Structures are given as C-alpha cells and as structure tokens.
Amino acid sequence: MIDREQVLHVARLARLDLTKAEVERMASELSGVLDHIERIAELDLDDVEPTSHVVTIENVLRADDSRPSLARERALAGAPDATDSGFRVPSPAAAAAADGS
Amino acid sequence: MTTVTTTPTERAYEPVIGLEIHVQLRTQTKMFCGCALSFGDEPNTHTCPVCLGHPGTLPVPNAEAIHFALMIGLALECELAPRSIFHRKNYFYPDLPKGYQISQFDVPLSRSGRLGDVRVHRVHLEEDAAKLVHAGASGRIHGAEASVVDFNRGGTPLVEIVTEPDLSSPEQAGEWLRLLRATLKRLGVSDVNMDEGSLRCDANVSIRPAGTATLGTKTELKNMNSFRFLERGIAAEVTRQEQILRGGGEVEQETLHFDPQTGALSSLRSKEESHDYRYFPEPDLVPLAPTQAMLDRARAALPELPAARAERLERELGLPTDTARLLAFRSELGDFYESALGADGATDPATLASWVTVELVARLGDVDPVESPVSPEALAELVRLVSARSVSGSAAKEVLDAMAAGGGRPEAIVAERGLGLAGAGELEAIVDRAIEANPDAVEKVRAGTGKAMGAIVGAIMRETKGRADGGEVQRMVRERLGLG
Amino acid sequence: MSELLDLSTAQAAQSVRAGDLSPAELLSAYREQAEADELGAFLWLPEEPLGVMGTAADAPLAGVPLAVKDIFCVEGVPTTAASRILEGYRPPYTATAVERLAAAGAPMLGKTNMDEFAMGSSNENSAYEPVRNPWSPDRVPGGSSGGSAAAVAGGLAPWSIGTDTGGSIRQPASLCGLVGLKPTYGAVSRYGMIAFASSLDQCGPITRDVTDAALLLRHLVAGGRDPCDSTSVDFPQEIELPSSEDLGGLRVGVVPELSDAATIDAGVKTVFDATLERIEELGGGVEQISLPHSEHGLSAYYVLAPAEASANLSRYDGVRFGLRSGDGDLLSLYERTRADGFGDEVKRRIMLGTYALSSGYYEAYYGRAQRVRTKIAEDFRAAFERVDLVVTPTSPSVAFRLGERTADPMAMYMSDYCTVPMSLAGLPAISIPAGLSEGLPVGFQITGPAFSENRLLAAAHALEQAIGFDSSPARGKAGAPAR
C-alpha cells in the first residue's frame, strides 16, 4: 500500500510534477503492483546473498589514455538553451544547494 | 568520585572535529571516459557523450585512478577491501549530468587507516561534478538569474577521505590537513591545490562538555578552500555552538557555509530537505577486486612519506621537531636539504637545516627551491664557510641574497664583494679606534657593567660592515682593556 | 518482387553473393514497403535511402537492410526511444551493435517504433503511435520491440534488432510469429543502447527464422567484448549457423511453475504440449523439473527493473539535450520537463523504482528482490545439472486486442511471466513460432545455460524444421498446420 502523501514525497524525489488526478491514480495503481510484489516478503531469504550483477567478471578497466573530446559546438548542439560556451540553467537557489561531490 | 554541578554558562566545552577531504587525482583522463583532464581551459571543450551523460553511454573505470587510490589507501595504512563495488548516489543538480554520481557506498576501496594521530574512517573513489558559473540575469529566462554549466571538470577522478572525529581544535585540524596534503603531494597523485579545488575540505564539528565521551549533534561545514578558512570556519562554528548551548538551546544538524569575508555561517539546507540519495549498486560496472599485481604495483610506487621522513630526520640527524616536520611536509625543501647535506659531508646537519628552513625559505617564499638559482651544493658551501669562520653570519646572509638573486658560488661572491672576515691586523686598529671613541662605555665595562660592551662591539661591527666575528671582537676588546 | 521479399535474410544474402541480386535492388524493395507502412512500425526512415556500401556483395551480410529499434543511438539520426522527452534528439555517436552490423554489411533501413523507453508489452506506450500486429491489425504486436517485430512480420524489413529486458524481444516475436533471441547477458555490447534496466538489458535479433537469428547474433558478438561496455564479455565460441534436424539425446526440462494452466491460456497450452510431443518425436527426452522461485520472478523484476530505470532516466532533465519545460526556476525545469516529457507507464515505473530505493524501503524491496534473483539463478543452475535445456511457453496468451490491458498495469505485467526469470538469471533464451491458436501465432521458449547459444540455436532449428511454421501472416493463416 502506498498513500497520497507517499506518492507526493516520491514524486518530489523523482522530480515529477504530477497532477491531482495523477496522484490519485498513481496511489491506487502502485498499491496494486506493490500488493503483488510484496509476496516476496513471505520467502525465507535470510542466508541468501544479493545479486547485483549476473556477470562474474571483475576489474574491467581502461588504460589512462586520452581520446578526442567533442568539439564544443557539437557538445552544445542538442541543448535546449545554450550560450556560446555552455549549458544555461536557472540558478539554483542557495537554499537548495546540494553537495557536488 | 565527586560530582561537580555546573550550569551550561560556566561549563567548559571541547570541540570534536572530523574532516572529509575530496582529492582530484592527477590522471591523464577522467574517471569513466577518455576526455583529458583540464584546468582553466575554455568551458565545455573537454566533454564527450559519456561525461555529458548522453543516453546509451556507459562508464569504464580508469585503471590509473584506481592505482592512485590504492596508493592512497596504502599510504594511509588502510585495510584494502578484497572486493569493492560502485554505487549510484541519486540527486538532481545541473552539475550532475546523469542525475546520479558514481561513488562508493557500503563497500569502499579501503577503510580503517591512520595518518599521524588521526584515524582514517574510509577512502573511496568517485567522480567529480561539473562547474556551475553564475551568469547574471538571463534574457531567455525572464528576469531570472541564470547559471552556465561547464562540464570540463565533470567526471574528474576524486578520492574521498573521511577521518574519524579525532581532532579537537581548529589548529590541530589545520595541522593535520597540512600533513595530509604533504603526503598526497609526496605520492604524486594530485596537485593538492586548494585554490584550484584539487584539494577540498569539509569539516564535521560538534562540541561536548570537556572531559566527557558523549558526542554532540554535529554540523557540516562545506568547502573551506584554504587552511586559514578551515581554521577560522571551525573556530567560528565552535563559538556558535558554545553560544547556543550556553543559552540553553540545542544545536541543529545542518550543513553550513562559511563566508571568509564576513566570518558568517549560513545554512545551506534545512533538515526537511535532507537528501534521500537512494544508493544502489551501479549495474554498469563490475566489482573491483585488486589483484596481487595491482597491489604490488601500488606498494612499489610508494615513496618515503612525510610522517616517516620527519621522524627519520629527527632521529638520525638530531634536527629539532619543528624543523624536521617543515622539511618533511614541504618535501621539495626536504629534497633540497638532503641533497645539500649529501653534497658536503662536513656540514653540520642542524645548522644546514636552519639555513634551509629559515634563511632560504625567507628568500623563496612558496617557490620550489629547484626553480631558484641557489643550488644545494652552493648553499652547503656557504654554510661551511660560516662554520669555518671564513665569513660572518651576517655577511653570509648578504651572500645568500646575491645567490638568490643571480646564482653563483659563495666563495666567488665573498671574494668579489670583500665580505671575508677582517684579518687580525686590520681588526686591531679598528678595536683601538672604537675604544678611543667610546670612553663612557669603556668606563662602564671596566666597572663591570657587561651590557656596555655592546656599544663598543657594535661600533666595530659597523666599521667592518659585519665582516668580523662577534665573539672574537669581544675577546680582543677585553684584552686591550686588560680585563682578559 | 514479392518473391524477393519472401526470401529469408540468409537466402537474400546468398543471392547477393551469387550475383543474382543487387544490394541496391534489395534495399529499394524494402524501402518501398517501409514507406507504405500502415502498421506504425517505423518511427523514422532516412530522407534518402542510405547508400549501400560498394563492398556489400563481399560483406558477410551482403547489404541486407536492417530495421533498428529506436532505442539504439545512431550518430546524427533522430533517436527517441519513442519518448517525447527525446523528440528532436540526434546523438553525437553510434551504438556498438549498429556499428558492428553496418560494418558487416547490413545498412540501417530505418528506426522502429517501441514502447517508450522499452517499458511495455504491447507497444501501446509509444509516445508517437501504437503498432499493429500484421496477423490482425486490431491486435497488439507485443512489446517493447513491437515495431521491430511488426516490421519483419509485415514484410517491411527482412530482419531487425530489438532489446529485451524482461521479454521485450521474445514476447513480440511470439505474438508476431517470429524468432526472437535474447542473448546471454554481456554477450552483446550495450553501448549506445538507451538504458532501461542496465543489469537486464540485452540486444538481440528478431527474424523470420532461426538461421537468420544465428547470422545476426554471429556478427553482434564477432568483434569480441566492447571496451566501451564494462559488462560485456568475449563470447567463448563462434556462433554457428544451425543445421541440426533432430534432437537425439537432448534432455529437455518442462517447468510446471511456468506452464501451468492457471497462468497460461488454453490455446497456448495446447500448442506447447504439441511441441513437447514433437521434441520426443525428434529424439529428445522431456522431463519435469522445478524452478521453485520462478513464480516470484515477476515480483523481483518489477522492483529491480524500475529501480534501475528510475536512476537511468534521471539524465532526462532538460539541460543538455531533449525537451525542456518549466517556468524559470530550477525545480520547475526538472519537474515540468519530466512531467511533460514522460508518458504514464514511464512515470509509473520511475515512481515504483524511486519508492523501492527510498530511505526505509530499500531492504524490504530492493534488497529482497536481489536475493530472489540469486534464488532464481540457483534454481536454473540446479535444473541444468539434470537437463540440457528448459522450455516454456513464451507468452501466456496470443496477441491481445489494442486497449484490452491498458487500464490494468498488473494484467499487462503478467505478459512477462514466462520470460522474466531468464532475464533475472542472465540466461540466453529464444522464442520460436510453434503454431497458431485462434489464428494467431504461439511462441515456444527455449532456455539454456549462459553462453549456450549454439546449443539453443541448434535445438530451435531442428524444431523449426519439424514444425514448418510459415512466418508470413497471409500464407501462415491459410496454411497453418492442422494440429
């Protein structure tokens, strides 16, 4: 089960602006899917390792050799709003600043 | 055991400080793509579909970045994980092209290390964010303030080092960060330049009643980009927290920005907006399990580190602790010193060290001595001339001035400028003149007022322009006065 | 002309090599068909037909044109993943899979329709238009590679590539009477393939017959591992063109959990059982095995895939490419761009995945789902100790009507019931047409251990020969085997 409040919280995390109607519908549809999913709660999985990768390889690395970068015009070509040198965005308000690293 | 009741206003507090340091690695290319690293180049000239987060692109880790990170883990005496994985740290920000940062979470490359007397909690690898440049009001976005994103820095390999909260004063934090910086510099894995952002430091600060073991609520101070700001920022935050507690209030867990101009601390994020990063294993990357060969290579690449060098200089050469640390932490000075020492086995190590750390540093500032005209051999020769009393201390300083300005060998400069110590014959006449010219002082010296000797010696030194040995001059004056 | 279009790809390539057919002739014949597309199969065709390489006749794929799912980036060519959020996007680079096939002599015919970001089982989630099933235009072709399947089944393309995350190649192949192969995870490079769920996504062929599937797979894996995809690996052998006519000595496992009457339509079950008999006629042994956790595959899948998708789709933020909306502040740039740019199903999955990863829920959903994944892989490992291959129906039903399941997400998700366990375990699986039910194709799925594609293709080929299914809807319906 997921309620309206949770839907709104998750929508904010996912940066999705949902309409009132979408919020209602989402709450009921997601609850339906979660009902099905929650059947895995009954399984005994205590000593089971999680699988995040099915491939068993390790250490796939790249030599530190540089490759040509894109010409700047090409990098900026698809941007919805670009200056001559970069991608323009509304300034993040100081209060909403996140840590960049 | 006695119980002392104190009110918050009179209680003494002690700071509990931990640091989080981000280090840009000095590889040729970015962490997950082949774009060359750059600093100060034209914006958005070092990007590709991968580091711009284009649909369908995939990361491939840079082997050299992992090598550097292993070196750091070893240098900080960490336990290296036999197998570590990358996670995605999810949040939206314009400098983060994929909407997540590839970082390490619950299985970092290494943990539980130590540097000096501070424990290192963990060391992990991640990718740097891009740079947001404020662009003023934008015509396109009506009246709103705009920023421009430059992705040149985006994807630079970063190592994040997190300490345990083992520091207890702003000065100690600054001192430890200097040791870390010297260590990383010595490893050659980073430019460690705080102005340029290749070394960035955040601090977690809390305070507690002195002598207790409790942990107070901590705040996070972001991105203090110099040693001075780090120390001032922490000091300001400690004061702020003390004022809150003494006033009967409670410290709130928050992230703060320190403005070095005004000394003010401002909140970056309120508690409600604290992030839910939804970490999960990065499915585009396979695990990292350092092989014996990788570990051997990292171990073989480790030079003698500053902490060990300071200890060795102190123990083997008998240098004072501060001098030894200065030579070790600024490894370019240490290298200069040791090469000067090797050039002339007859030089006294402590005297030479003082000439390097005091006189040479005064003339070079932050410049690497390798780039100055003073060669290690020349400085060693100068110090030997002083020790052999062929030249006075003050004259030697003049010689060093000349060497720092235009190079050259000390003996040649001494000869050319007539800076050698005045001979006995020359001195006798000068001593006689000085005694004649200072009858008052002579009388006082005779009466046993030792201080008065200074006036006579000073006159002699003036006349010889410092080319005399002070002790020798005193001896001669006393002899002349029949006090010897 | 119609004879030319009836040739399988391998046959067409043979004719080109023999000098009986020119690549240009072949391309223009298909180009004409694709331009007359009434199925909604193509989202984009080049203005001018793409030139056929001069060396096509010598190239292994002999200039036979390829329909490419619009999830593959091709430099300078509109690439949308059937989403509004990528409208007008032209990638600055080309996917490895497309590059390799083009280098082997298969030029791109056009970009095919799909469910938005490969999320769907009916192709009704395309932001542009739904795709129709050539066997019955009021029915869905399956999804998410529905455009690729409809193009091949409708004779608009000789062959195609699609992507499969939980069944997106196999299910549309099944619903359109075609062969669809999802290779072992890691066999084919994912570089340039727009990500849905990175730990599950694989590229593979959708073709008229097993030989064509083998031919395409051979050239998808022939270059070895792709240095641009850390999860790609060298395929341990060369892919052989199958010739086997019998199944002598082969042990085949049937899974009650995945072929039980409660979840599988009766008509599908009938064709499935008949196919088991054919296996025995061909000398194979059929025995029952168990994959006890496979019934939980769908639950695990609908946690893991949306979770990965929620992160994979964060890059669509209106900053560097694609759509931008909003009223001037940063939060509205994000929230409006994504609200306007994503369709309902994509939003649903982003929400589901974000929820499953969010603070306080991770262990209950994501953590458990990963452990179910481990159990499913262990089930298969145990099964392959006893049998060589595992077989199931591909889709629980034949092609359903447009609109029939759009109101009920869970009913739509059930389409992947039989295909999801193999995806979770990273195993190769092929769907071949095995007969008709209600005049519509029924697919038969064969799965083997990782990198057993040659064994899989050989068995599929022997069965295909015995079944004699006609992949042309017009003739197939008329001359369906009587069984």
Ligand SMILES: [Mg+2]
């Ligand atoms: Mg970090």
Ligand SMILES: [Zn+2]
């Ligand atoms: Zn790049």
